[in-house]
Amino acid sequence: MGEDSIDFNDLRKRAVSQPLVSDKFTADPSAHVFEGKIYIYPSHDIDAGIPFNDNGDHFGMRDYHAYTMQSPDDKKAVDLGKILDIDDVSWAKRQMWAPDIARKGDKYFFYFPAKDKDDIFRIGVAVGDSPSGPFIPDTDPIKGSYSIDPAVFNDNGKYYMYFGGLWGGQLQKYRNNTYSSENELRRDDEFALGPLVAEMSDDMRSFSSSPKEIIIEDENGNPLLAGDNKRRYFEGPWMHKFKEKYYLSYSTGDTHYICYATGDNPIGPFKYAGKILEPVVGWTTHHSICEFEGRWFLFYHDSSLSKGVTHLRCMKVIEIFYDELGNIKTVYPYKEKN
Numbered sequence: 001m002g003e004d005s006i007d008f009n010d011l012r013k014r015a016v017s018q019p020l021v022s023d024k025f026t027a028d029p030s031a032h033v034f035e036g037k038i039y040i041y042p043s044h045d046i047d048a049g050i051p052f053n054d055n056g057d058h059f060g061m062r063d064y065h066a067y068t069m070q071s072p073d074d075k076k077a078v079d080l081g082k083i084l085d086i087d088d089v090s091w092a093k094r095q096m097w098a099p100d101i102a103r104k105g106d107k108y109f110f111y112f113p114a115k116d117k118d119d120i121f122r123i124g125v126a127v128g129d130s131p132s133g134p135f136i137p138d139t140d141p142i143k144g145s146y147s148i149d150p151a152v153f154n155d156n157g158k159y160y161m162y163f164g165g166l167w168g169g170q171l172q173k174y175r176n177n178t179y180s181s182e183n184e185l186r187r188d189d190e191f192a193l194g195p196l197v198a199e200m201s202d203d204m205r206s207f208s209s210s211p212k213e214i215i216i217e218d219e220n221g222n223p224l225l226a227g228d229n230k231r232r233y234f235e236g237p238w239m240h241k242f243k244e245k246y247y248l249s250y251s252t253g254d255t256h257y258i259c260y261a262t263g264d265n266p267i268g269p270f271k272y273a274g275k276i277l278e279p280v281v282g283w284t285t286h287h288s289i290c291e292f293e294g295r296w297f298l299f300y301h302d303s304s305l306s307k308g309v310t311h312l313r314c315m316k317v318i319e320i321f322y323d324e325l326g327n328i329k330t331v332y333p334y335k336e337k338n
Contacts, residue, residue, distance in 0.1 A: 015333065017318045019305050020077040021076070024079070025045035026065075027098070027286060027301045029301065034103060037071075038068060038292060039068050040077055040299065043059075043064070045312050056167065059311050061097060062094075063082050064082070066081070072290075081132075083132070084133070088126075092115070093117050094115050095113075095115050097112075097148050098113070108131050109125055109152070111125050111150040121169065122146060125142060138205060149163055149237060151163070151288075158266075160197050162214075162239055164235070171235075185226065192223065194233050214233075216271075219271070229255050230255045231252065231272050236286040238288050239266060245264070245326055247261075247273075248260060248268070251287075258300065273328075276320065278333060280301070280302035286301060296322070298317065300333075302316065
């Protein structure tokens with residue numbers, strides 16, 4: 001169904017959750033628990049006046065705000081103000097896309113992608129003493145970083161960054177961590193490109209290992225193929241752990257699912273396990289998963305607040321549940337029409 005044919009008043013009534021912020025457009029919510037409450041770090045969508053294209057140039061974000069909630073059961077998130085602006089980042093030219101944050105000791109490390117002066121995506125880091133900022137960016141991006149969608153996972157004191165996105169995120173331009181403008185998407189019958197993972201150095205501002213491609217396998221133990229676009233990786237990696245099992249979740253991009261795969265360690269391989277979220281209104285889908293007081297929550301977005309404008313999104317939250325085998329029960333973002 002095309003977005004111009006959607007009754008958005010009806011859709012809002014059928015939505016299983018409502019926008020957490022209504023005075024700004026927010027997307028790609030990265031949620032964490034700090035100081036006993038939820039902090040959320042989304043992208044800040046704006047209308048940059050750029051026509052839609054497959055490179056995502058119309059996603060012209062320039063800054064970040066932080067938000068907080070006493071509980072995911074709250075109806076709204078509180079804006080803590082701007083925490084970083086592209087004008088503060090000497091190496092960045094444009095497009096501050098989906099960020100993440102990690103705490104180590106008494107410091108908070110805010111990770112963000114942006115295009116450099118050559119229009120190549122890199123990942124930067126800004127450091128602060130509080131989850132609400134301010135954050136001071138390093139003068140250079142993380143050496144060896146590229147593409148988009150950083151997500152940092154703390155595995156008993158070892159920190160790993162997951163990243164990478166196809167199409168406008170430029171992941172298809174890399175092979176063995178080397179960029180070439182000649183590289184393109186793999187053929188449908190080739191193994192799908194996976195997200196990258198790199199262990200962080202002690203200072204949390206650099207990699208201690210070269211990024212490694214993660215393999216996502218099918219039920220027979222074979223890597224997913226590039227043509228398997230309802231299951232293969234596209235962008236937006238997230239890692240969490242539930243009952244000693246590692247869950248890698250991600251967006252399938254052009255088929256608009258949030259899927260997940262499970263493994264026995266944080267670097268894979270992972271076996272495809274199912275869908276977490278069915279498609280939302282708007283082209284993109286992006287998420288994080290956060291535990292709060294023994295309950296698990298999916299933070300995600302759709303474009304309902306802007307009535308279907310794909311680059312003007314609104315973040316939402318819904319509780320998720322596991323069955324007795326640890327499978328995540330699929331979330332349907334809108335109830336069926338009566």
